[in-house]
Amino acid sequence: RKEVEQDPGPFNVPEGATVAFNCTYSNSASQSFFWYRQDCRKEPKLLMSVYSSGNEDGRFTAQLNRASQYISLLIRDSKLSDSATYLCVVAGSNYQLIWGAGTKLIIKP
């Protein structure tokens, strides 16, 4: 089983729609969880951390389910500029980041 697993997509979504990504991780001892965004041929950039209670940042909502080892990201009112690859990232007790392969999102006008 892959350490961090994501649907590669691409998700083709009309502008203004809501889109949700999911991610599962295999190591139950994982300590920290993140969503990063990566534009084509650019460095990953932190979108948001994911907390057990769930957290929201503007149009973005992240959820964590430790029992199911499952993380989600919801994007509301999607914009053209949201087109990117979204990377699910998990850190273990040594804080080493383990990366998913990413989900590609394409927002269409």
Place this chain on the structure above:
Amino acid sequence: EPEVTQTPSHQVTQMGQEVILRCVPISNHLYFYWYRQILGQKVEFLVSFYNNEISEKSEIFDDQFSVERPDGSNFTLKIRSTKLEDSAMYFCASNIGLAEETQYFGPGTRLLVL
């Protein structure tokens, strides 16, 4: 806003040659990392570095790889004898401490081994 910088942005080399990729982490950061991303694949952790020594390394980081902090600002990744499969984007990252969540990434060096 302070940034992690990396040089060169692109490097082309012949198989078997040595390359040194350079990074300048954010000045008050104490932890430094190298990651690589082969085209079309996921980001992979290579190594973390703290207090002038390696704190963690992955299976990818074999004897061909080494890291160094030669002065107070630079953090380098050396690949001693490059292979074709070393072609990838190499990202440097830094943060203040392990407990701090955000790792700040540099723009990467694209390495092409011919």
